[in-house]
Amino acid sequence: RVYQGAPTGTDIECEGWRQEAALRMLNNNLDPDVAEKPEALVVYGGTGRAARSWEAYDAILDELRELGDEETLLVQSGKPVGRFPTHERAPRVLIANSNLVGKWDNWERFHELEAEGKIMYGQMTAGSWAYIGTQGIVQGTYETLAELGRQEYEGDLEGRIVVTGGLGGMSGAQPLAVTMNRGVCIVAEVDARRIERRLETDYLMERAESLDEALDAATAAAEAAEPYSVAVETNVADMLETMVERDFVPDVVTDQTSAHDELEGYYPSGYTVDEADELRASDPERYREASLETMERHVDAVLELQERGAVAFEYGNNLRGQVEEHCDHENAFDFPGFVPAYIRPMFCRGRGPFRWAALSGDPADIHRTDEAVTELFPENDSLTRWIELAQEHVSFQGLPSRVCWLGYETENGVTERARFALRINELVAEGEITAPVVVTRDHLDAGSVASPHRETEAMRDGTDAVADWPILNALLNCAAGADIVSVHDGGGVGIGNALHTNNHVVLDGTELAAEKARRVFTTDPGMGVVRHADAGYEDALDEADRSDVAVPMRDRG
Amino acid sequence: RVYQGAPTGTDIECEGWRQEAALRMLNNNLDPDVAEKPEALVVYGGTGRAARSWEAYDAILDELRELGDEETLLVQSGKPVGRFPTHERAPRVLIANSNLVGKWDNWERFHELEAEGKIMYGQMTAGSWAYIGTQGIVQGTYETLAELGRQEYEGDLEGRIVVTGGLGGMSGAQPLAVTMNRGVCIVAEVDARRIERRLETDYLMERAESLDEALDAATAAAEAAEPYSVAVETNVADMLETMVERDFVPDVVTDQTSAHDELEGYYPSGYTVDEADELRASDPERYREASLETMERHVDAVLELQERGAVAFEYGNNLRGQVEEHCDHENAFDFPGFVPAYIRPMFCRGRGPFRWAALSGDPADIHRTDEAVTELFPENDSLTRWIELAQEHVSFQGLPSRVCWLGYETENGVTERARFALRINELVAEGEITAPVVVTRDHLDAGSVASPHRETEAMRDGTDAVADWPILNALLNCAAGADIVSVHDGGGVGIGNALHTNNHVVLDGTELAAEKARRVFTTDPGMGVVRHADAGYEDALDEADRSDVAVPMRDRG
Ligand SMILES: NC(=O)c1ccc[n+]([C@@H]2O[C@H](COP(=O)([O-])OP(=O)(O)OC[C@H]3O[C@@H](n4cnc5c(N)ncnc54)[C@H](O)[C@@H]3O)[C@@H](O)[C@H]2O)c1
Ligand SMILES: NC(=O)c1ccc[n+]([C@@H]2O[C@H](COP(=O)([O-])OP(=O)(O)OC[C@H]3O[C@@H](n4cnc5c(N)ncnc54)[C@H](O)[C@@H]3O)[C@@H](O)[C@H]2O)c1
Structure with a gap:
């Protein structure tokens, strides 16, 4: 097989841009410039795959091409297993990768099942169709x-x-x-x-x-x-x-x-x-x-x-x-890990990766969004510097993409992440951006992970291993209407060591997209705020006050 | 504290019946006639609880009383932790109980966290507010x-x-x-x-x-x-x-x-x-x-x-x-378990528990539904017999409830479970039933469980421990608009041994309820059909043909 990566341009193969976005992002994951071993469906991170087999890959594409605007496709460890009627505010694709019941949740059992073609390791962004290579x-x-x-x-x-x-x-x-x-x-x-x-x-x-x-x-x-x-x-x-x-x-x-x-x-x-x-x-x-x-x-x-x-x-x-x-x-842990030291204070405020790709394939579309984000947040010095330097140093691979970190902080009740998503959606509606843009994230986000060796290392209240949070995050993303919602075991740190949720929102310039974006980019970083508020972090409690996030048990006090 | 169980009658404390149903079912779980140790919040099964603490219980009730028709409450191991704007087709309550990252997913770690008040064992129907005692x-x-x-x-x-x-x-x-x-x-x-x-x-x-x-x-x-x-x-x-x-x-x-x-x-x-x-x-x-x-x-x-x-x-x-x-x-396993022998053939056809409770508290409402179900499925001899005998032998406890098993099998594109739910909804709309009815299930259902010691013992393809299925089930229930969706670790068989999803749909006689019921009672038993079709069971493939369920990889063949 020869892979070209994602289809680009404004003509679509699917019934709508939401399905088309899924199709393009899956193919983008397998772009020879992006993936480590596209011929083996391996995207990154050892054996992190985008689909279970080429047969499964073909079936996913066929399903996406036929999927209606009120239907939802189910993907189980890289294989399409069902398609059901839902509604337009619901996700178009739901994905669960490499999840095993706790007692069996280890590499040994995983490899047995993998050898028989029954499961797939998706890392996090490979199996959720969100990898963007070195970008x-x-x-x-x-x-x-x-x-x-x-x-x-x-x-x-x-x-x-x-x-x-x-x-x-x-x-x-x-x-x-x-x-x-x-x-x-x-x-x-x-x-x-x-x-x-x-x-x-x-x-x-x-x-x-x-x-x-x-x-x-x-x-x-x-x-x-x-x-x-x-x-x-x-x-x-x-x-x-x-x-x-x-x-x-x-x-x-x-x-x-x-x-x-x-x-x-x-x-x-x-x-x-x-x-x-x-x-x-x-x-x-x-x-x-x-x-x-x-x-x-x-x-x-x-x-x-x-x-x-x-x-x-x-x-x-x-x-x-x-x-x-x-x-x-005995003293090896006398210096801290980067997450508790520098990442967690940002998570407390719902700050995390906002990663977007231009489905047109046109770098000019990303440049337009670069302008938009610096216009929107002129006072954010490190953001502005990042965007300028990224333009200079980060070269595009596959679908042109960008990442920056944005948080919850609201202005007139709209979060930072939502403000930018809504702005992109407007630019798409106005034709200033030539085709829809899809927004997703990576492993490291505020309210979507339980990973005691990395993202949730040394939580103040000792809840490093509590996995209720990523599950609630997935359910809430689904309720809020993200277009793809996915749940992954073992991203980054191996089977049995982490649970991550990913999401995608397709900004196609419609009112529906605006509604979804407003909700998802409130609930998703909002879960970061409440998860850290629950663990007793002052920064999170402060953000909840400042941005009016409900923290039920505290609010009663 | 003295517990009365669920409020009954047609006056409600909450903004709508969906929220009220959650409130009543939670209280019904703690009815002294229903629960094992209501004073300790223990509902059944050793330490299966309905809420993490009395403080958490009070906060949940307060939240439910205030919850809007376009909001969603998050409950993490029996404690309310967030409330976010969503939309009316989304669930009103999302619950995740006692989930731990695989490597830490055992009683030892659980008990440490429990002792600190950080987690709760909810069994399955205790923590999802769906227990109905000996009924x-x-x-x-x-x-x-x-x-x-x-x-x-x-x-x-x-x-x-x-x-x-x-x-x-x-x-x-x-x-x-x-x-x-x-x-x-x-x-x-x-x-x-x-x-x-x-x-x-x-x-x-x-x-x-x-x-x-x-x-x-x-x-x-x-x-x-x-x-x-x-x-x-x-x-x-x-x-x-x-x-x-x-x-x-x-x-x-x-x-x-x-x-x-x-x-x-x-x-x-x-x-x-x-x-x-x-x-x-x-x-x-x-x-x-x-x-x-x-x-x-x-x-x-x-x-x-x-x-x-x-x-x-x-x-x-x-x-x-x-x-x-x-x-x-060596020969102990020479006789089969009841699930592979008798339950699985039913699961293949999406058959499983359809459990409903009359929120009015009025036994006459259940009797009206008893009539309705036998009228709807007159050819189902064992169902008719069951209803007759249940009326005679099963006495009501707390909110009057009934259970029967229904499947996927469609008539004019509507599944068995959906047909009955829609009929109940009509009876509520017509006033023949005095208040809304809520439908839920128990542990043992077709497409919502991974439990290698019980429900998924000896799957034909060896996927007993694959937990992608209950996660997809939860996401899909959420997409379909169930009013409560919950995910539980360890129901029935202990922490680390199982993952279960539960759901509730409130039939309040509205068109919205009909829409939700039609969808949930298609997707939910439908996942039973596709999960077993994927494992290679003939009965499931046959049901998929008969009732037109998409099985993507097979349909391409
Ligand atoms: N933020 C995160 O959580 C995060 C993200 C990515 C990577 N990592 C971790 O960072 C590490 C590096 O990742 P990578 O992708 O760059 O791996 P890599 O293997 O590609 O690069 C490591 C480099 O270190 C060099 N090296 C090894 N031992 C050395 C030594 N003693 N002195 C000097 N140089 C030495 C190697 O030659 C190599 O070039 C990994 O452990 C990875 O898990 C953490
Ligand atoms: N369908 C299922 O998956 C399912 C559901 C419920 C219970 N169970 C299992 O069924 C078993 C029984 O559950 P239960 O709630 O009735 O338990 P229980 O302890 O209340 O009842 C068991 C009864 O067996 C009697 N008994 C014990 N050993 C005996 C012996 N050697 N000979 C004769 N009588 C004996 C006891 O006196 C007791 O009355 C449990 O192992 C439970 O886990 C399975």
């Missing part, structure tokens, strides 16, 4: 660092030095996200080819020949308040230890090497990449030991820099967990 | 035996002898359910008081002084084709062994003693009840051993009777599992 990557890191700037420095990262590790698939976004926030980044990467690639795409500015050179250049840039990024070809643990020795204390220290996997991901100190690759093949057990030993030194160096005044946080790679578990290290 | 009990057993009659004898149980054990809470329904199906029942019960109670309530006809007397009386009744039931005060294992010795082979052998619990439930042979109770207290380990030894003999006797021609099945008490696991018995 989605820089943004989360940008937002995290923007929040760090607000919290730690009451501003941005101007004049601040951020030290980190890793220039791979996701981690490669770090230097760009730092400079977008006006900061200075020093990044350690063992693999010279990874450094090259990031230089080529302008995600990284320079490569230093030595750590000394990097430190000098970074210090100079910070003093001049210039955005700057530089990579050093070295093991991150070695680099941090040297910093400790020299008492070079950066403003911020974090890391995104693949520490979650001590064999296939992280590189041990004392070996070149080639030597390490050989060791992995010849003696995996020794590799593992060496790798975990390096991680322990890595953590100790982070803790020491933190002790001396650096802001330290773990960036979702499980470095702390590995060292605590395998090295018997 | 709900006889019916499931009646339907199972009716299906057994159809399958094994192409008719009912006339002239057939059914042998079983147990006259407790649920098991006590057995003799009545057998005679309602025109059969003869011999039941063994160790506890004389349990026998007395069932005689008093007319669930049981006679008590024999000896097994001989029981066999003679039963044989005579069967020959005369007379319904008859008789209890023998004896251990069921002893009774079955005697039958084997005498080569007395009944038509059917089953059992509903509490074999799932070898210490607190099942009685070992060789002890009186009092002796056994003493042994349990003084030497639980010896009790356990004796109990499991008796179970092994029990299973051997069942297998021997099966070998000699009896129809044998396990009745949901895990007798086979206990003997396989603890006695190393």
Whole structure:
């Protein structure tokens, strides 16, 4: 099979744009520029698929082409299994992927069923037809660092030095996200080819020949308040230890090497990449030991820099967990994870990813929305900066798309997310945008996830594992009339470790779309506010007051 | 607190009947005649609760009283946590109870969270405000035996002898359910008081002084084709062994003693009840051993009777599992469970519980619906018989209620369940029924459950544990406009062992109610048809053909 990705333009194959949007987003997921292995239906994240089999894929397309405006298609782990009469305010597609009853909710049972073709791993955005390739990557890191700037420095990262590790698939976004926030980044990467690639795409500015050179250049840039990024070809643990020795204390220290996997991901100190690759093949057990030993030194160096005044946080790679578990290290968790530190304060206010794609395939449509969002929120400095820099640095892949973070905060009773969605809908109605736009999100959102290793790590009230919330979120999205609603087991962190809900709203310029958008972009971020209010977060209770969100048990008090 | 149960009559406290129905059903759950321990908010099944705390209960009532016709209330494990604007076709209440992310989905974590007041066990009908006390009990057993009659004898149980054990809470329904199906029942019960109670309530006809007397009386009744039931005060294992010795082979052998619990439930042979109770207290380990030894003999006797021609099945008490696991018995599973044997063929056709309550509190309203259902389905002999006998034997508790099993089968495109719901709605509109009626269900339904130890045991394609189905069911019920939609972990079989979806539709005589009823009672049983069609059951594929249910992958073939 040869895949072209999504159909584009203004002619449609389906009965309406809602169905057409589902069809285009599914195909966009499998665009050779977007998907990792489209020929195997694999979109990203190991084996995250868009459909269970090619037969199932063909059947989904046929169903979508015939689906009426008052019908709903059911997709069970990537296979279409039913189609029922509903009504126009209801979703057009409902999806549930890789969900298993608790006791059986593990990779072992999953793989048995998968081998028999009975289930599919959809990650989160693969199985919900919402992946947008590298267009989605820089943004989360940008937002995290923007929040760090607000919290730690009451501003941005101007004049601040951020030290980190890793220039791979996701981690490669770090230097760009730092400079977008006006900061200075020093990044350690063992693999010279990874450094090259990031230089080529302008995600990284320079490569230093030595750590000394990097430190000098970074210090100079910070003093001049210039955005700057530089990579050093070295093991991150070695680099941090040297910093400790020299008492070079950066403003911020974090890391995104693949520490979650001590064999296939992280590189041990004392070996070149080639030597390490050989060791992995010849003696995996020794590799593992060496790798975990390096991680322990890595953590100790982070803790020491933190002790001396650096802001330290773990960036979702499980470095702390590995060292605590395998090295018997009692203090590994003495520096926080990024979610409790920087993401959760945003979740409390319903802030999270608003991800939109132009179904026309025309980049000009996205540029029009870029204008619209900066016009709508002129006072939001980090948003404006993000949009400008994204235009410069983030290249389109498949359907042109954009992501930014928006929250609940209401103006005349309409939330931030709803205001922007309604504005896009108007632009579509006026013909300023040539075809409908679809809005969706990624894993990391305020009120739609239970994932104790990542999004709901260390909730204040200990409810990390309570999965009532994503289920209520899915039901409420459905009640509010999202056009696709989906529920996924195991996105990002593997089967049995998380439950995520996704949604899509198609903005086709109609009054129906406006009604759906107004509702979904109230209920969906609103669930973030109430979920965090229920857990006792002040920011959430404050947002509920400010934006008039009902918190039943509190409101009675 | 003193509880009166549900408010009755035609005056309402809420803005509309949909909200009022939720309020009345929640209170009905806690009616002292219905609930096990209303003072502790416990409705049934150990600790199945209707609300997390009295404070939460009060807040739910307040919320329901104020809830608008275009708003939706969110209840998370028995606590109201949010209220959002939606629309009139959407549900008024969404509930998620005791759901945990897979890896943490067990009693241990649950109890930790419960102790802190962070979660609640809702069983299934407790937490979804749908319990109706003993009014709900006889019916499931009646339907199972009716299906057994159809399958094994192409008719009912006339002239057939059914042998079983147990006259407790649920098991006590057995003799009545057998005679309602025109059969003869011999039941063994160790506890004389349990026998007395069932005689008093007319669930049981006679008590024999000896097994001989029981066999003679039963044989005579069967020959005369007379319904008859008789209890023998004896251990069921002893009774079955005697039958084997005498080569007395009944038509059917089953059992509903509490074999799932070898210490607190099942009685070992060789002890009186009092002796056994003493042994349990003084030497639980010896009790356990004796109990499991008796179970092994029990299973051997069942297998021997099966070998000699009896129809044998396990009745949901895990007798086979206990003997396989603890006695190393390889053949324990050589007789089937009741679900694969008798319930699943009905599920394939979307047949399942249709449970309705008269919100007026007036028994005459239920009698009017009884007439209506028999008028609507005059050719359904077992339904007519059920209604007649239920009127005689099932006494009302709390809001007068009824249950019967109805399926998908369409007439002019309208399903069986929808036809009856629409008829009730008309009767409400015409004033023949004095107040609205609410329709819901119990655990055991066709397309709304994943429960590998019970409802989805031994699915043909091995998908017992796949939980995508109940999630899709909940989303689709929501899309179709059910008035309450709820999702529950662990109903009946404990945390981590099952996922159930429940729904309520309020029939208030309006066109909106008719629209919702038509949709929900199509999509909901329809999911039973497609779930079983997907698993490869012929009956389901046949029902899909007959009633025009879309099965996307098959329809392309
Ligand atoms: N925000 C989140 O929650 C989030 C998002 C994405 C990724 N992650 C995590 O971040 C990590 C990185 O993801 P990725 O997609 O970039 O992985 P990747 O494997 O593509 O990249 C990791 C990079 O780190 C380098 N590296 C490994 N060990 C090193 C060491 N000791 N010193 C210096 N460099 C080293 C590798 O050469 C590679 O280039 C993963 O653990 C992933 O799970 C978290
Ligand atoms: N359809 C279903 O899936 C379903 C529904 C309800 C109950 N059940 C199962 O059925 C069983 C019975 O439920 P219940 O509510 O009636 O329980 P119960 O404990 O109230 O009643 C069981 C009765 O069996 C008697 N008994 C115990 N051991 C005996 C023995 N060896 N010989 C003779 N009598 C004996 C007890 O004295 C008691 O009266 C349970 O295991 C329950 O889980 C299954």
